[in-house]
Amino acid sequence: MKNYLMVDFGSTYTKLTAVDLEKEDIIATASHYTTVSTDITEGYHKALLKLYDQLGKKITFDKIIACSSAAGGLKMCAIGLVEELTVEAARRVCLGAGGKVDLVFSNKLTSLEVAQIIEKNIDIVLLAGGTDGGNSEVVLYNAEMLGIYGVDVPIIYAGNKACQDEIRLIFEKYRLKGYFCDNVMPKLNVLNIDSANEVIRKIFLENIIEAKGIKKIESEIDQVILPTPNAVLKAAQLLSEGYLDEAGLGDLMLIDIGGATTDVYSVGWGYPSKTDVVLKGLQEPFAKRTVEGDLGMRYSAEGVLQSMSNREIYQYQKEGIDIEYEAQKRRENVEFIATNDRDIEVDAIFAKKCVSVAVSRHVGHLEMVYTPQGTIYFQTGKNLVDVGHLIGTGGIIIKSPKASEILLSACYDRNNPLELRPASPVMMIDYDYILSAMGLLSLYEPLVALRIMKKRIKVIEEGAMKTNAIA
C-alpha cells in the first residue's frame, strides 16, 4: 500500500485528503480550523486525528505535501506601464500564480502608492513595464521609487529586457530583494507567464512560507509546495488536458465560491468560433484564473448586494426577502451556516449573483462594429461559449440543494448576449472538495490525480441550457 496525504492550509480550515495510490482513490478526508496565528501544527494534528478516526487506525504516509492560502494568502502588487497592456499582463501572471492581487499600479509610481505597498504588507511585488526594447524610462523610475522608499519584500523584475542590467544596479544600490524573470509582455499583446510563475513559486517556497509562520509545519510534513489557487489551477488544467493515454474533459470552466472571494478558472484558448469575429487585445492565458474580492458569501456579502440592481432588490422584497438585511447579517456573522429552507434559499440568491457577476468579468465580450463591409464583432477576452464542462466547488455549491441553479447563473444569458459565457455545458460538482489536493498530487502522480478527479467529480445535470443555447 502506498498512501499520500495532501494538506490544504486555508484561511479558515485546514483540510486533509488521504489518497491510496494503488486503489487510485481517496480513502479519507478531514478538516479542522487553521491555527496559523498561534501554531499551525495544532490544527493540523487535530485534523489528522479526525482522519485516523475515519480510517479506524493510524496509517503512515509515504509523502505529505501541502498548499496554503493561510495568513492572508499570497498578497501581490502588480506594476506595469499601460493599463490594458503590461499592467494587465502583470495582473494575470499574479493571479495565475495563485496570488491575491491587492494592489495594481500603472505608469510612474507615486510616493502614496509605494506607501500602500508597505502598509498593506504585500508579500511580492511584480514590476513590469515596456516590451523588450520598448519603454524603459518608467520601469527604471519605478525601481528607483521602490528603492528610495525601502520596499523590503521580494521584487520580481518582469519588464523590458533591455534595461535589466540597469535595474540590477538599482536593486543593488538600495539592497532590494530583487529577482529576475522574462518579460511578461515581450512583444505587444503577447503574454508570457511561465518564467514569472516559476520565480513566484520559488519565492513562495523560500520566503513567504517562512514569513507567514507556515514553515514550522515542515518539521512534520515534506513540503508546502504551492499557493492553493495555483494548485486548483493545476488540477483544472490536468482535468481538461488529460495525461498520456488518459483523456481529459476538454475545455472547462471551474467556479469556487468562498466566504470572501469568488474564483473562476477556465482552461482552453477561447478563440473566436465565427468568421465575422476579430480577436482584440492582450493574449489570454490558456489556463486562466480570475478572483473577485468583492463577491463572497460572508465577508463580501455586501459586495454582492452592491452588484444587484434596485429592481432585483425590489423583486426580492416583494417575495418577502430583505436582501439588504440578509447581506448585513452574513457580513456580521461570518460563521453563519444556513440550516432552514429560507436561509438556504437566500444563500442560493447570493451564490447565483456571485457566479453571474464573477463569470461576466472572467469571460470575453463581443462588441459590434459597423463597417462598410457589414457588421463585424470585436472579441476581447476568451470565448467560452463552447466549453464542455462547468464544475462547481466550495462549500455553498457542494452543500446546496440548489447547486444546479447556482451553476446555471454562469451560463449564457439572453439579456447579455454579447458575453461569451458557456452555452450548454455539462455541470459537475467537486463533492469531496478535492481539487487543490489533486493539483498537489498531480505534481508527483498526474495519472492517479486525473483518474481520481474523473471518478470523484460528478455530473449533476447534463446540458441544462440546451434550449437556451446560442443558435
Next chain:
Amino acid sequence: MKTIVIGVIGADVHAVGNRIIEYTLTREGFNVVNIGVLSSQEDFINAAIETNASMILVSSLYGHGELDCRGMREKCIEAGIGNILLYVGGNIVVGKQDFKEVEKRFKDMGFNRVYPPGTPIEAVIPDIKKDLGML
C-alpha cells in the same frame, strides 16, 4: 533600432497594404509593431508607449479617416507621447477632394506628414529617415 507602430484605423479591414508596409519597413531595418486592422487611436497610442516607438504610421483606405483620426494628437499629448511623429496615408477622405486642402486639414489635426491616395510606402521611406534623423 527605431520602432514604428503601424496599423489600419477605424472600422477598416484593408489588410493587404498594411502587410506590404510591414514588410517594406522591416526590410529597411525598422522595428515594426503592426497592430493590424480595425485599430482604435488608443490601440496605436498604447502600443507606442509600451514599445517606446518613434513614430505612428496610420493607414486608412475606406474614406472615413478624417473622423477616425480626429483628436489623435491630443490623445498622444494626454498619454505623455505628445512629440511622437504621426504619419497618415491612404484614401483618407471621402470622394475626390483637393489634396492640398486635405493635407492642411490633417496637419491642423497634428499629423506631421500626410500622403495622398496611391503613394507607395517606398516613396515615404526618405521622409521617415529624414524625420528620424537617420539621413
